[in-house]
Amino acid sequence: MERIDTLLANHPQRPPDPSMIAAGVAACYECGNLSVASSDACLAEPRVAELVCCIRTCLDCSDVCLATARVVSRLTKPSPMLVEAQLMACAEACRICAAECEIHAAMYEHCRVCADACRACEQACRALLHGAP
Incomplete structure (x- = not known):
């Protein structure tokens, strides 16, 4: 996160508040990467058929998080309405993904890790929404 902090500053x-934006971007990238890794781990589980919804939800969440990181990190002439909509979509995608992963978290550690990252990203997106002018 140090590099994004430096770049934004x-x-x-x-x-x-460049540090708040940097924290949000970092949370989005981390959640996006962990969500796709968790979906891959789900694919390797013996009972993969029971994890289809989790896999799909993680992949969707990853796409939304990574897009959000890119949109939020672009500071030149942003559309406030678009940024707000993207942050709201990301917070919701993370909420949904965390809830799905929590269903499987007791059995699969990768789902617990993903759920934690999703909750952190959801909070970071909401903080940006409330901290934005």
Whole structure:
């Protein structure tokens, strides 16, 4: 996260709170990466048929998180409504994915890790929504 902090702090369009944006971007990237890794781990489980919804939800969440990280990290002439909609979508995708992963968390550690990352990303997105002017 140090690099994104440095980049945002030195961007010509420096935001009022670059560390909050950096934390949100980092949470989105981490959740996106962990969600796709968790879906892959689900695919390797012996009872994969029971995890189809979890796999799909993780992949969808990953796509939304990674897109959100990219949208939020672009500081030049953003559309506030688009950024807000993206953050709201990401928070919701993370909430849904965390709930699905929590169903399997007692049996599969990768689902627990994914659920934790989703909850953290959801909180980071909500913090950006509430901290945005």
